[in-house]
Amino acid sequence: MSAEDRYVRVSGPRELQAMAESAEERPAPDGVVVDITYCGVCGTDVHGYTDGHMLPPAVFGHEWTGVISAVGDEVTGLSVGQRVVGGVGPACGRCRQCAAGHARQCELVFAEANGVDEAAPAHGGFGTRVRVSARRVIPVPDGVTDVEAALVEPATVTFHAVRRTAMELGSVAVVQGAGPIGLLAAQHARNAGAGRVVVSEPSAARRSTAEKLGFRDVVAPEQLATMLMEITDGLGADVLFECTGVPSLLQPSAELVRRGGTLSLLGYPMAESTVSYADWQTRELTVIGSLAYNHEDFVGTLRAIAGKRLDVATLHTGTIGLSDLGSMLDELDSGSSSHTKVLVDPRK
Structure with missing residues (x-):
């Protein structure tokens, strides 16, 4: 792993702050470290940027895909080198909604979807790496490209x-x-x-x-x-x-x-x-x-993309680096952009 992680966060209305810090060598026991491949720019990101304070840190850059670079000691079923997308875990089975038989309204899943669960990462996917709970990552099938994987969350x-x-x-x-x-x-x-x-x-x-x-x-x-x-x-x-x-x-x-x-x-x-x-x-x-999603929605969406029944790649109209994020957010907020879906490549 590199000695330094870089990421971008919102620091005020229309203000971004580029951060660099020493890389965490190990994930939490029940977590993974994911090296970001792409992160999509969402309308929610634009609103959070222009407002300056409305988004939890984990939500600014929530449409990410990447490769697992480290796995916690308690994690099973995931391995280093595996491609994943950021999502939500299965219904917990313990919260009030689950106990009442409403698993599709699981309180933990809803908190994860909105970036306010106890294990929410300290920042989103506009960066080189993210540390996240293992239940939040979903493997990407071989038939899905990296660009397609970056568009799984909005799909x-x-x-x-x-x-x-x-x-x-x-x-x-x-x-x-x-x-x-x-x-x-x-x-x-x-x-x-x-x-x-x-x-x-x-x-x-x-x-x-x-x-x-x-x-x-x-x-x-x-x-x-x-x-x-x-x-x-x-x-x-x-x-x-x-x-x-x-x-x-x-x-x-x-x-x-x-x-x-x-x-x-x-x-x-x-x-x-x-x-x-x-x-x-x-x-x-x-x-x-309708707001956000459940774990099973990610499974169904990935199947639809892999089965060529859902075309997400056509929506991809541009890829930028982290240094271009601010100007792109301004462009998207203007209402005059010709872009449909822009991806951020933190390696650029």
């Missing part, structure tokens, strides 16, 4: 949301927003049996990416209502996946869903939203909230 976020939504086969599904989350959600919806998937996105570049992924019904937002009414003979969407997180779109999105349909929320708003409670109740909408 798992959307796998979880589409699984929770449990839409019926043949549904007309709308995906609002064709950023990484929307493009991944659209593919999962197609895999889950949607009869037709309509993608709405203001960016021409992102609409083009959606078309490259095989989606035919791709429109600008101002065209969405007209196309949807034509497809459904005025009925509305069976399911709408809201992937933008724009607070002002919540009620208009709900109004595109047919009576008795489902509104599935993936985008995370950073401000409060105003909705018509009476409208939602009168039309008997089902509203599904």
